[in-house]
Amino acid sequence: MKINCTFVASLLPALMLTACHTGPKTVDFPLIESANTTTLDIAKVELNDTATVVHVNAYFRPHYWIRIDSKTYLRAEGEKYALTDAQGITPDSLFWMPESGEASFMLFFQPLPKRTRSFDFIESDCADCFKLFGVDLTGKETYDIPEGIPAEALKLDGNAPMPEPVFKSGETTLEVRLLHHRKELGTEQNIYVNTLNGVQEEYTAPVDSATHTAIFKFRQYGPAEVLLPMTGSIQVAPGEHAVVYIDQRGSGQRIVSRRKGAVAKPFRSLYAEGTYASLNNLISSRTDWPVWSMNLYNGKFADYRMTSKAYAAHVTDTYKALSDSIAADSLPPLMKAWMQLSLQEEAVAAMLGGNYFREHNYRCMHNEWNRNPIKGIEPMKPEDQAEICKLFDVNNPQLLMGAQVSDYVGNVVYSDGAWMETAGIRTGLIPSLRKYVLLVDKVQKGTLTQADLKVFGPEDSAFYVEALEAMQKDIAAKLEAVKDKAVIEHTPDVPxxxxxxxxxxxxxxxxxxxxxxxxxxxxxxxxxxxxxxxxxxxxxxxxxxxxxxxxxxxxxxxxxxxxxxxxxxxxxxxxxxxxxxxxxxxxxxxxxxxxxxxxxxxxxxxxxxxxxxxxxxxxxxxxx
Missing domain, CATH: 3.40.30.10 (Glutaredoxin)
Known part of the structure; x- marks a missing residue:
């Protein structure tokens, strides 16, 4: 960032005075506190006696349009400064993005006072219009640590042990406290809970206007991951009261870090208290953690011409190389353990999903996205899929704690079980999960019976039966509450x-x-x-x-x-x-x-x- 001033000097007998505030002032690439969009960035701000000129860079899909409202204004110290002119864009008209997906234009506003330290860019007062807050004019280059964060949430312990998943049921309370919140950033907060049965549940809570806190209460059955939009994710234990602090300046940081030539600076957007505080805080402490991934869904992971045996060898070799890279890095031990678990989850998904990933490669290469089956791809053989069991313990309950847990659960539950017979897996996490998830579906349909629960034996944790019964009871209460309100019309009995x-x-x-x-x-x-x-x-x-x-x-x-x-x-x-x-x-x-x-x-x-x-x-x- 650079701040330029035009100096006006007065020569006195023994003193030369300079006063930046008397001439034009230019701020290049100012720090932005927060925003409700990543489409706009401010490349430069010019303050002079006749106007404030805001140089805007826009990023959007090629050949799609954006629009700047003529009622756009700047807000500083409670005052509004209206838009007076524009160059490169016509207010209230559709602006079509070029092939590059990038464009620049200038907006002219009534002059801000030279003493202004920051301002907000408000593209009219509609709810979904562009808004950028806290555009800094002082030369600030980094975001400071927010005040009021408790010691537990601030603490980073890379030597803490990798936590175990908690298998029980209970009502979880999650407090989401929004730091540097602006009402224009939303009066509601959403979270998405990835459950043990592989289903994602959405919850919405109002943001208290005084405390900027949203409180969620939800029934949780076993370990779960909570996704916090535009922030990241945390692990939560069933029945706990967890608190997470979200620094909403992360939205501004995403804009700043995208700038050409920008050097990534440390930024932490999430601070957590609760059962998994050590893991959640370490993961969120940096935005530049190295990533080792198989990139399964890019269409290039595997060649569709690979045989079942060749594909299994490819998964094995890829896993080993990535695992060795994690082990050789100077990461904190807890981060290494979590990354290894995430890689193992991905490797299980890759091996069991071999038919899908080779077909996906074919469709990407041939741009063939119909639903017709692809001929010529050799189906995965159970003995090849079972090779994954030679690399690590695929039945390890900690595999429910990594970043790719949804892929892991989906593949171990819904894959053909022949590979398990080959590998000799008859008890433990995977066999229990396969029974549990299929019965959760019956609970959701209201068809679960006591006879269904007999599928569980003494080798299975009591948790699964207890969770299903608690879930069924909870669902019965919900249905009773809407018994006279949920009206489904009779579908006409016609062809x-x-x-x-x-x-x-x-x-x-x-x-x-x-x-x-x-x-x-x-x-x-x-x-x-x-x-x-x-x-x-x-x-x-x-x-x-x-x-x-x-x-x-x-x-x-x-x-x-x-x-x-x-x-x-x-x-x-x-x-x-x-x-x-x-x-x-x-x-x-x-x-x-x-x-x-x-x-x-x-x-x-x-x-x-x-x-x-x-x-x-x-x-x-x-x-x-």
Missing amino acids: VKDLFDAIVAPYKGKVVFVDFWNTWCGPCRASIKAIEPLKDTELKSDRLVWIYIANETSPVVKYKTMIPGIKGKHFRLNDEQWNYLCKKFHIDGIPSYVLVDKDGSYSLRNDLRDHNRLVKTLAEKVGQ
Whole structure:
């Protein structure tokens, strides 16, 4: 960073005075405290007597557009300084990004006082407009350690032992305390919990405006990983009360570290207390930890022409080379142990998923993404897959503590079990997990019986039966709470070719918005959440009907507990009905929308995935 001043000198008999504040001031690449976007960066700020000139670098997808609102302003010491002019971009117009995905332009504002130490860049007051906070004008180059962090959360102990997973059930409380929080960064906080059964659960909590704290309470069955958006992840133990401090300046640091020629500087965005504080804090203490990964999903990990034996040898050799690299590095012992576990999780996924990863290589090389099977790839043989067991203990419970735990669980649970017979694995973590995860699915569908639990024997931990029974009890309570609120409409008993017409027929003369969605679809949930408040405000009308169509991949318990909060008519279709409608409307993914006009005509309208267009279109249709 560089600060330039134009000096004005007055020659006195015995003294020369210089005063930077009397002339123009330029700050190159100022430090940015926080932001709600990574699309914009500020390359330079010029302060003079007539204007404040902000040089902006923009980064976005080639051939996509961005927009700068004419109501954009700078905010400093409680005052607003309006946008007066622009060069290289026209406010309120679409700016199409070039092939490079990078662009630059200048924005002119009313002049800030020369004494200004920092300002906020506010692209109007809409919720999703660009906002950059704490743009520094003093020459500050690094972020300091936040105040008020307890000693336990600050402590880094690289010699601590690798913790064991906790196998029990309980209600976990997680306090997320947001440091350097701005209300514009959000009034809600989300977390995503990766559970032992491989399912990711989303939770949302309000951010207290006074304490900037969001408190989450959720039932936890066995070890789990919590993902904190734009920050990282932590391990949590079931039944504990954990606290995590998130330095929201991490959003500004991501912008600063992306600058060309920038030298990576230490930044820690997460501080944790709780059962796994030592591990969580060490992992989050640096943003430049070395990464040793097989990169399984880049399409280049394996050659589709490899035989089963050759592929197994490739996985073995790759694992050994990466493991040796971790061992030879000067990392703290705890970090080494965690990285080795993460690599082992990845190696298990690579070996058991050999058919998928070779097929993925073929599809990447030939740009063939249809669902047709790929011929000529030799299926993995159990004796080749079992080679992974010669490298390390694949049954080690600590393999639930690494960074690739979801891949590990998914592959050991759903792979063909023949490799286990070859390897002689009959008891321990993997056999128990295979029984447990399949029964969790029955719990979610409300079909678990006491007879199902007899699959567990004395060789299995009592945890699994206890967890399933506790889960079933919890689900029963949730269903009882929504018994009279979760209304699923009767699906018309007609041939599938007539199904859609039968669903919308009762509403002829009205505008009908049909949303194809499922509970596991994140974009679906986000869209519904954004639309829901509008049903009581600008889209409130008895001439507008909301219909939501899901299928049986939405777990019935999750589905029934969600739909009371979604105003409209709800239909849950079977596979035949869902697949027919997807083919009828050429649905390429969800959410997908079909708009029915007042005369009963309809068409797929996935242009309405643009929220602003959706609101405008529905308002116009209803008003016609």
